[in-house]
Amino acid sequence: MSRPVASGNLLLDVPARLADEQFTDLISAPGVRITRIVSTGHATDWQQAEEDEWVLVLQGSGTLRFAPDDRQLVLVQGDWCHIPAGVRHRVEETDARQPTVWLVLHFGGGA
Amino acid sequence: MSRPVASGNLLLDVPARLADEQFTDLISAPGVRITRIVSTGHATDWQQAEEDEWVLVLQGSGTLRFAPDDRQLVLVQGDWCHIPAGVRHRVEETDARQPTVWLVLHFGGGA
Numbered sequence: 392m393s394r395p396v397a398s399g400n401l402l403l404d405v406p407a408r409l410a411d412e413q414f415t416d417l418i419s420a421p422g423v424r425i426t427r428i429v430s431t432g433h434a435t436d437w438q439q440a441e442e443d444e445w446v447l448v449l450q451g452s453g454t455l456r457f458a459p460d461d462r463q464l465v466l467v468q469g470d471w472c473h474i475p476a477g478v479r480h481r482v483e484e485t486d487a488r489q490p491t492v493w494l495v496l497h498f499g500g501g502a
Numbered sequence: 503m504s505r506p507v508a509s510g511n512l513l514l515d516v517p518a519r520l521a522d523e524q525f526t527d528l529i530s531a532p533g534v535r536i537t538r539i540v541s542t543g544h545a546t547d548w549q550q551a552e553e554d555e556w557v558l559v560l561q562g563s564g565t566l567r568f569a570p571d572d573r574q575l576v577l578v579q580g581d582w583c584h585i586p587a588g589v590r591h592r593v594e595e596t597d598a599r600q601p602t603v604w605l606v607l608h609f610g611g612g613a
Binding site: 393394395400422425445447457462470473474 | 507512513514533536556560568573577580582588605607609610
């Protein structure tokens with residue numbers, strides 16, 4: 392008996408305004424986690440993960456900041472970024488005019 | 503020394519017409535592979551993988567067909583589908599009017 396096929400849409404049920412960023416896990420399997428994140432103008436603290444992170448912007452926009460070189464990266468629709476484990480980074484800002492929808496994939500660690 | 507941050511855009515450099523589907527690997531790591539596929543009206547043969555497959559349509563549309571129950575699933579922008587290892591399926595058709603851009607994640611096998 393095979394496991395069932397699952398499906399959904401990342402651009403549906405996107406809240407217009409959130410107190411905190413919204414995290415929805417789509418897949419959680421050994422070594423891999425797929426999550427949708429919705430930000431409405433949010434920023435994050437500095438973070439550094441033990442897993443690799445691959446992010447994609449589906450709607451809206453977000454600005455990433457990396458340490459120690461202070462590099463900035465603005466992501467718009469279709470833009471992806473691979474953040475290897477151990478790279479210190481933060482989301483500096485997200486679109487203030489519309490919700491930003493991220494697809495985030497964690498892999499390669501204890502994900 | 504940490505590995506470098508990499509980035510790109512899935513919606514840039516999308517060919518308008520292709521003889522064969524175009525496969526571009528973005529990440530290839532132990533247990534995880536992230537690939538962009540561009541289809542311009544293509545269909546595929548029946549396939550059955552030893553890895554799980556997670557697909558997302560970023561642009562265009564595609565119709566998946568599953569065996570043995572003959573279930574059909576039409577995917578448009580933002581739609582995702584998790585196809586567990588061993589589930590027999592094919593791409594029955596893709597958008598004839600515009601290129602279809604897929605993000606495909608293989609995981610959980612010998613990816």
